[in-house]
Amino acid sequence: MSSQPNAQKLVYLDHSATTPVRPEVLAAMLPYFAGKFGNPSSVHAWGDEARKAIDDGREKVSSLIGASPDEVIFTSGGTEADNLAIRGVAHARKAYGNHLITSQIEHHAVLHTFEALQKEGFRVTFVPCDKHGLIDPDDIRRAITKDTILISIMHGQNEVGTIEPIGEIGEIARSHGVLFHSDAVQSAGKVPISVGDLNVDLLTLSSHKIYGPKGVGGLFVRKGLRLAPQATGGAHENRLRAGTENVPGIVGFGEACRLAKAELPEESKRLIELRDKLIAGFLREIPDVDLNGHPILRLPHNVNISVKYLEGEAMLLNLDRMGVAASSGSACTSGSLEPSHVLLAMGLSHETAHGSLRFSLGSSNTAEDIDYVLEILPPIVKKLRSMSAFGPGSSF
Amino acid sequence: MSSQPNAQKLVYLDHSATTPVRPEVLAAMLPYFAGKFGNPSSVHAWGDEARKAIDDGREKVSSLIGASPDEVIFTSGGTEADNLAIRGVAHARKAYGNHLITSQIEHHAVLHTFEALQKEGFRVTFVPCDKHGLIDPDDIRRAITKDTILISIMHGQNEVGTIEPIGEIGEIARSHGVLFHSDAVQSAGKVPISVGDLNVDLLTLSSHKIYGPKGVGGLFVRKGLRLAPQATGGAHENRLRAGTENVPGIVGFGEACRLAKAELPEESKRLIELRDKLIAGFLREIPDVDLNGHPILRLPHNVNISVKYLEGEAMLLNLDRMGVAASSGSACTSGSLEPSHVLLAMGLSHETAHGSLRFSLGSSNTAEDIDYVLEILPPIVKKLRSMSAFGPGSSF
């Protein structure tokens, strides 16, 4: 981390963007770079060793979500897993219907993939959410037609932290004979997930969000389900995903899943305490602040607020100078013109959406980190508001 | 590496399958797992640091092939880069024509991708090769029609090591206004490559074949060329390849390219000497052995022989027990029924193709390794031949 001259402290609160690799995970990976570096497809000792390593990783990843090992396909990350699930079902089952259902608040990896399928001729229903970012299972039920072949609804919303009623939606999908995918990139390792209980047929995971390495993700594919592969080549990953396996990445992902599973009950309790302390502090210390996302059905590590009359990037730059890493739903941080589609779908005005900040907590955070943020953000807001074109009295 | 009880020595001769990560490369990567772990898209110091790291990686990778940094897109490996190049051009330019040209001896990542495009309705010409695995540029020229939108011919053949006349084919493609892709996974870092001299528009690279980490590859995309992205999501990699960047992987790939470039002239000379010693030794020590691939236009690290009357896997298992890692073009090693499509395209009989062995050399190999292999393979061959159903006198 490059030094921040004004920072009394470095506080990373952007764990939904990415997390550091845990020391235990890195230690598990290290032997596979130079010593045990074989290609799992090779017929010799180096190859055997690598094959065993990915089998072991598959076992650990599947165990986090209550799947069996042969139901997990390794990919290069959450984005690729989302693409494989959605395109894979759409292309494999287009003979059965051309209607797809998703929501307005999915991650871009899901949303843009459905938009691409629209251009291919599929009909897509984007169901809305309520002001807390919650999707109504009845909206899904009503959207299903005899042509519907896939429903994709995320498990935990990445920006505002709302946990969606996946179990209920899964039952609806199952009872209508429609395949069901859920993006659980933000939830896995944070809240308990069982693919059996949830009635999902496909579930997306990403390693770098749970203290595993970047460059590896996983897709749960229920036994017997056939997908159209999206990358063709060698006969890797049950012929669903060609390309030499990222062995150290898979080993690290496996170890990250094992640790997440073991520590989940205690760690999620700890994060919820920190989360609620931060939310209460913001609402108390800063005027004209709203909490975004659901007050109760919420990921343990997510805090999202709108700071009225301000734009997100300006706050992020000030936080950064004080050593604090966060993120924002403002368009300015993404290079697009529109602010977060999620906040807009929840009914926020463009101006308010531009002024959103997300603080996502993780294993390194302590109560002191929370105190520090609560100490530095109020004066930043005050200073920026003093130069804003908007304010309580403005036409805003 | 698990211990091999009978081995006096461990000799890895499967560098075309994968290579160990070099210590310098691992050292370059290490800071990016836990310390500098940010997401390059983030607006804070952790993000800036990660962004700089991938910019630096892009600079080093592009420099290996004489491209400019903004012409390199990072992928999860060679397979994904091949898919993106071929599907990306086919889908972006189908309005201009539906004819594609490739060869019969491409890697499966290319071959199966063209076969998938055939199913989508594209017409594909698979040009043949001669008995040395060499492709005739005139065959390409003759195959071009006014509907041709893409030619893809590999640079160095991964099984038999033949180096194809890419520069000549590039000129033909250019003069006909057809885009040209080349898979240089096996050649990059082994022989000098300049995308300018070769007249290629797209070129595939893979990190784990040149002492970089698995899980990362690169695609050169000539400036101004538009591709249809194959994975949709965030606006990463110039909107061509969505997904959080594999930062440590990219850093490692960059360092591997930098080292490969610096050491190429000397290392390729060294490898050619070892290669020629091994080839000469095999031809001298074992009766009924043929060299596969071109005798002169050959990758510095490739040795491929056919050992008559024997099947490859049986030899590999014996070599493995003696600590030697190699690979084979036999179907038995791949779980398919047909032996290597490359050896068959070169005109080998099925039986002879089954008996092929590939020894691919790398940085750790010494003259003593070669001596050891030349000492142990002849008795293995003798023993296996004594139990083979075939022999010089057989109906074979």
Add this chain to the structure above:
Amino acid sequence: MYNDKVMDHFFNPRNVGELENPDGVGQVGNPVCGDVMRITLRINDNRIEDIKFRTFGCGAAIATSSMVTEMVKGLTLEEAMQISNKEVAEALGGLPTQKLHCSNLAAEAVHAAIKDYRQKKGLD
């Protein structure tokens, strides 16, 4: 992302605020895009005697606002009308590409304030 000069103008913005009874007021931008700038001017003898800004927006929006106030203070109205958004970005040593559009409107805000002044005076 931003260079040091941009960061300096962002963290230490010049001429922040609103002039009382200004001679001209200009507001440009669109809250939808996340950038709105308001410029107030004091004009004396056809020259910009004082200028202040208030901006809702990102780092680039605030830095360009601050920069333009320094650039035009003391200029004649005709001179100030010549200053373009592009020159403001150049004076800052450049901006990231994605910031060159909506966040770089400060010169336009000055022009709008000058026009407002001229209109009020019946000069237009």
Add this chain to the structure above:
Amino acid sequence: MYNDKVMDHFFNPRNVGELENPDGVGQVGNPVCGDVMRITLRINDNRIEDIKFRTFGCGAAIATSSMVTEMVKGLTLEEAMQISNKEVAEALGGLPTQKLHCSNLAAEAVHAAIKDYRQKKGLD
């Protein structure tokens, strides 16, 4: 890939070779697939008195060939005809899935050799 028993039969194959003047010869497999097995038998009193094999093929092909020679030596022809490819694989403690088809033909080779013997003797 292979278990220890398969490896043992592969590296230390039993009954390798070709009997001189055999009573029955069976050859199965296809060089296209990479597996060809030749079994030679010595029959005495309706029993397999001696058996040898020669195999062109992979580890599984050689190991199953070796295994089957041990399994059928001393059996009556009727008993030997009952042994299936599947039982040979089981006797070896199992084979990788992709090896269960073309590389597991050893019992068939024995059956072919017995048929050859019967044909030659006019017993069929």
